[in-house]
Amino acid sequence: MTTTLDPGVVLAPMAGITNRPFRRLCREAGAGVYVSEMITARAFLEGSERTDRLIAFDEDETPRSMQLYSVDPGVLARTVEIIRADDLADHIDLNFGCPVRKVTRKGGGAALPWKLDLYAELVEAAVTNAGELPVTVKMRMGIDGDHLTYVDAGEIAARAGVTWVALHARTASQYYGGHADWDAIARLKDHLAPYGTPVLGNGDIWTASDATDMQARTGCDGVVVGRGCLGRPWLFGQLADARAGRPIRPDPGVDEVARTYRRHAQLLVDAFGEHIGCREIRKHHAWYFKGFRVGSEVRQGLGRVASLAEIDALLARIEPGQQADPQVVAAPRGRTNGDRTVTLPDGWLSSRSVGLRRQELAAAEIDASGG
Ligand SMILES: Cc1cc2nc3c(=O)[nH]c(=O)nc-3n(C[C@H](O)[C@H](O)[C@H](O)COP(=O)(O)O)c2cc1C
Secondary structure, eight states: OOOOOOOOEOOOTTTTTTTTTHHHHHHHSOEEEEEEEEEEEEHHHHOOOHHHTOOOOOOSEEEEEEEESSSOOHHHHHHHHHHHTTTTTSSSEEOOOOOOHHHTTTTOOOGGGSSSOOOOHHHHHHHHHHHTTEEEEEEEEETTTTTOOOOHHHHHHHTTTTEEEEEEEEEETTEEEEOOHHHHHHHHEEEEGGGTEEEEEEEEEEHHHHHHHHHHOOOSEEEOOOGGGGGGHHHHHHHHHHHHHOOOOOOOOOHHHHHHHHHHHHHHHHHHHHHHHHHHHHHTHHHHTSSSSSOOOHHHHTTTTTTTTHHHHHHHSSSSSSOEEEEEEHOOSSOOOOOOOOOOOGGGGOOOOOOOGGHHHHGGGTTTHHH
């Protein structure tokens, strides 16, 4: 069955965050495409309890968007073929943006599109084996300012027939620092215009009006939102307001924030059990309660909760009725560190062709963990 994907608003895949419970919260708030945590094609084929968790979707989740990462066209082809044949997802997103050292130093992640031949084979392997399933590509601008890949990689993806190209407008060396270069999104949009392939912009959308600004400045067809929704799944409701031209609903006060946080914890516990669920919710409390007066004992307690009962007791100690501060809400959150030298395999930059280096690349798929 063909899935029609609306490129307007997409939840950026985030390892350790965009699991089934978080996607549900986002989905309930707004409308869009909510992408899973990344899974490597090799891990998919090998199968494990962890893999099963990563590829699980809610029964009413539609479209079921799965992000895959692979450095091996054969492995990717088999994976996509199984996903299609067994009806495991409605959409496949390919990740070519990981800046993490242990991945780039083997030639994977954001280093991979430098090798145009291998990159093209990967995209083609996915599109060919996906049948009617839409395949999309997510990438960074390149390795660093002197080694940009996004224009070539975008064009190759468009020629291969992807449904959209999403650009995180930073290089791997920028990591999460500085500002995303929205002009690069505009350049890619212009470059892909002859193919009619939609371009989605990603990077530094903290509020719904940032999304409107990005679209106005770049002409992009949609936005991909990552860190801005950490502790703020209702951002997707605000994005829906902005798209519909309605007044944007305000950020909730502390009482509603606490209710959403509590529901997030409950969904995690329902999905993974109380032990893992409580461990998972620990990473979210600082984002949810950013800018509110919450005593240090309560904050510390939320950072080590082990049961829903403990959460309830701690939430009861938060002073009710506090309003959100729009400036705090709009400030960057999550990873913001930047500027690093990208570690690559020896001689990686000397040729744009992968040549005989495919074997050493296989190691780049082990332990890859996101974005
Ligand atoms: C904790 C975290 C995990 C991430 N994991 C992934 C991932 O698995 N796959 C991916 O393509 N990008 C990943 N990313 C990158 C985001 O999808 C997104 O491109 C990036 O955060 C920039 O968008 P933003 O400025 O809206 O946050 C991750 C980012 C963060 C902060």
